[in-house]
Amino acid sequence: MKIVVDAMGGDYAPQNVVAGVIDAVKEYHVCVSLVGLSDAIELELKKYSYPKSLIEVIHAPEVVAMKDPATVVIRQKRQSSISVGMALLKKEGYSAFVSAGNTGACVAASTFILGMIPGVDRPGIGCIMPSLKKFTFIIDVGANTAAKPEHILQYAKMAKVYAQSVLGRETPSIGLLNIGEEECKGTGLEKEAHKLLEEKEPLFIGNIEANEMFVGKSDCIVCDGYVGNITLKVAEGLAESAGKLLKREIVKNPIAILGALLLKSSLSQAKKSVDYSEYGGAPLLGVDGLVLISHGRSSPKAIKNAIRSAKEQIEHNVLAKIKEEMVK
């Protein structure tokens, strides 16, 4: 089992990526292939002591910037860490690809280089959302912003397999993100998707309103990538700003500062359960390979956890199970 990691991906690359990889190989004993500008990677690696046999460095002369258009990996930068890493994944012995880089470019490269699984038309990015009951798996959060009803059905089937094999939910319930419970709600897409899901997916339980998501009303939620991305970013932005707002109020009042100190462990426990970096990367489902996309601001811990998540997906044979489900 070798996990390919894009060393140049994310806002703090290669520092955070290398730091996360070092922690991951030590803790999980996986082999990692770091792909990117080899000089820069070696310079970072030198800072650490680690089992040398577990990390190989593979040179890729080009770097995809966070602002580059998605298609850059297919057109101008075919020797980027994303393109080279994705191509490695097609070779024997390489089992997963992790990147905190340009999401659009990762989606484009994986679609182009790995191709789609038979029975899937468009890839979808899955994501773990915290909720009051365990957590909810939501797909798509941004790979495909022009979803058709049949894509939504495909997301539902893939989400089901993911929830079963990785999250251990035997019969995961699947909801459709919508602005109301009634089947007449939403745009044309949601209405048609509702009909299709009801017809073809026995685990479908109907529409889920966005506010119900955090209560944990269903194990999985399917939606269009545009709406899913907005959902993810609203949650992220609100959580971050609410924390800052609370801090701002607390520092005004010495008694409150004391209170906050006493609350510290509860706060950090609550924070932990909503912290994206705990869950690692978001799986890109539908492409013919295990691809995980991490947040652009990934900390070393987020990279480490993405590698752990990749390892789990390999061990649970997620890719083969999805392939099986999609030709049923």
Place this chain on the structure above:
Amino acid sequence: MKIVVDAMGGDYAPQNVVAGVIDAVKEYHVCVSLVGLSDAIELELKKYSYPKSLIEVIHAPEVVAMKDPATVVIRQKRQSSISVGMALLKKEGYSAFVSAGNTGACVAASTFILGMIPGVDRPGIGCIMPSLKKFTFIIDVGANTAAKPEHILQYAKMAKVYAQSVLGRETPSIGLLNIGEEECKGTGLEKEAHKLLEEKEPLFIGNIEANEMFVGKSDCIVCDGYVGNITLKVAEGLAESAGKLLKREIVKNPIAILGALLLKSSLSQAKKSVDYSEYGGAPLLGVDGLVLISHGRSSPKAIKNAIRSAKEQIEHNVLAKIKEEMVK
């Protein structure tokens, strides 16, 4: 100045509505016309002492349920509190309509009974969102789930007037909700709306990502009603669940309980700044009358604040100013 209030609107009607109206007439000295089942309203009113001259009761024999389809007010229930109340607003002396009832029905009734302002094709619901800097005015959060680029431009113009006259922002910046900063981002709608806004609205500052909204990157945000509604509900659901999650952690630990007690005033201060009930109703802009829609779960305080907000809009002459802007 008489404000028409739908006594039958919301999950706790007429109790919460009447309680909120009582507080409002006492505090703001406005005249309120309570519309709905007169017996039920009178029964509630009897519980309070209040200046009788400030409240009139107008009987409407039908009640729109929260689950009724929007068109019910036009087809089956033309004598509902929403339809009767909206018709009152066309008479002289009645200046605004407030309802915590079925949002779709309020939108349908106001469009049908009041008609649109010249230059506006579709109504939009505006909403105040908390942010680290003051707050952001977002429109549309659910009136029109099939927005066209020209509707988005109209929302921008109306938002500008609202922010200027009600929120006191002299030159409010306007952002387009999107999944990335670049103008090539989003679906066809966002790309075309971006072009149109850039051409025709000098205060347009470009795309705003959903997570940036809470930082207060722009004074106003425009978007399609489907995405806006999801945004609103994600924020609402997350805020509520995060509070519950934190409580759950706190009660596990006696030291944390003490900490929470010491933090109480800071927490309630922070909570106050993100509490929808502080802001009152959401204005329905674009129809030819002042209409405010309150949350279905409105507390008496939320109803009271919606009436305060209606009063402010009347005093600031918002409707006339929007009409003026739209024919420029």
